Amino acid sequence: MKVFGFLSKLTNKSCHKKNRYKQLKGNYSSETNIIFCGNANTGKSTVFNAVAGANAHIGNWLGVTVDVEAKQKIKNSVKYNYFDLPGTASLTPTSPDEQAAVDFLNANKNYTVVNVCDINNLRRNLFLTLELLEQGYKVCLLLNFTKGFFKKGGKLDVNKLSSVLGVPVVIFNGKKTELFDGKSVHMTSCADAYIRHKRVEEILNASGYAAPTKAYGTSKLDKVLLNKFFAVPCFFVCMALMFFLTFVLVPWIFETPINALISLLEKISSAAFYNNVILESLKVILNFLPQIITILLCINVLENSGYISRLAFVFEDVFECLGLNGKSIFPILMSLGCATVATPFCKGIADKNTRLKTASILSLFPCSAKLPIIVLLLSAISSRMLVFYVALIYALSICVALVFALLLNKKYKSKPSNLMLEFPALRVPKFTGIIKNIFDNLKSLLSRIFCVILVVNIILYCLNALNVISALTVVPLAILSIFGFNAKAVEALVSGIVGKELIATGLAGVTLTQIFSSSTLILFLIFALFYTPCFSTTGLFAEQFGFKQTAKILGYQFLYAYAITCLFALILIPKNFVKFIIALTVIALIMLAIKLIKTFALKGKTHCNKKMCNKCKQNCCKPN
């Protein structure tokens, strides 16, 4: 797992960047610790970014922040330690991200807690505020989204609210606000939630609170987006629009300037090393950079508009049949940009097996790193019908991922779904927020390209020069030769384990029709899309689920990709029918052998060693 952790750090420099809690150097006479906590989607990360000068990921859906983020600042000889927590509705957690928030609060009871509340939803948000005061925390209440609230006729006497609660109440105006002054108040604990809600109503009545807007999720647009019959077609229309922008409009606009830039780069040097390694890598990435930016833009617009939470409701019933959860749609949509960015968002799913299955299928979806290989190979088949073939590949990838989830469901049974999801407001996404997120994603992508791809290509160039590369690809070549893959293709697949862009750069400068027939090309594409996640995704997966589980899922995924490729090979290369049937039989036998070994190994044995057992959560010796 340490190896995966190191490799994921190497390939994932700033992807889903955490603010590392390094000790700031500087002179200061005192230290203040401030925690931003509150219900989900109240703008805690936005406030944290504004106050602490941090760079936390923001979005208009519940579950954006999944871990504690930290940032330090020294100002006027005072050191400020700011902490951004995942959202929680109460101090009783129900999912790993809420658990992280509550654990942090319990461990740091003397810190000032800035309780960020949505002023439009105070009836719900003040429940947590009262819990914090009952537990004796020093609280400062920060009201967010106030502009729209007062503009639409909402009423609240902020000073009255502050005097009734007994704590400072601050309105967030989007600018860098200074130190927050928290206060702890003696408040009798409520055993009954009913009494606490009654207290909230009394406080709001005393403060003259009146919310102007209807509840989120009841607008005219929501009636279409959430309608039983129109919801799914609406989603497909959004996806078709994204597809049209990415694969038709943007390539048409950027084709000429990109070609001009590449011609310029070709004139820099004629050295073999520059041409074969650096220029070929740059060409592949530059050709697809506009499309990658377009996909990131579309995903960020969806993220910041509030539509993603509605999709969780729309797809909940269908996903439950596959052993997933409506909340799985969040990381699945993120994985269309990058699976590495998407994997941590699985922490918002409460059930462990559902979380595992969702994280396992993310690398099967076509991400931005796979875009070059998809377009490169399909252009070799037909450039006229390219958009149609790309759409087919996307549809195939989605089907393959969902079938994999169904197969994993047989082994990793989920608890019945207990989806409870609050809807945020539908908003026009802020341009600055989108640009910031795209910039962060691009920074990570480009740093991965120039650090990893260049380094790996240089290593491969040197290994090739020393004639060592053929020794490394002996075993993969033996396994994959039944599909007609040659040494060059296998070399590209081996380097693709580090990052999927490397498959395209590995085949750059090669005339594809010379090394592949059209059937072999399709089989190569199918296998390349599904055979393994990249290092950075594997590293993050291992962090969440452990080395043993990661190794199992990697094994299943490889066998699954091999089986899918064999099935397609049966249709595309019927003359080798027998070979593929034998290969499929071998895969089936391997799965059966694993099951039998497990059954015989555990027969008559207990599933614990008189220690605390993970399965039954107690010291026991129950037979398996």
Add this chain to the structure above:
Amino acid sequence: MKLSEAQNKHSYVVANVLPCEQKVQLEAMGFVHDEKIDVLAKSMLNKTLLICVKGSTVAIKKSVLNNILVNECAL
């Protein structure tokens, strides 16, 4: 009656939340005695309801709503 049996576009008043795994979370969301709730919509396969409670809209699985007992109230 159980909230899972609720009709679309009707209003109800919460009578009780039965002891279950999600009781604390449901109460934090506002499902407490005498709280007025509105059923806004049902999902594609009728397994999830969209409910307005405490001024916010929440999507909840019917299996969870089985633990909430409600009485009808006039719109």
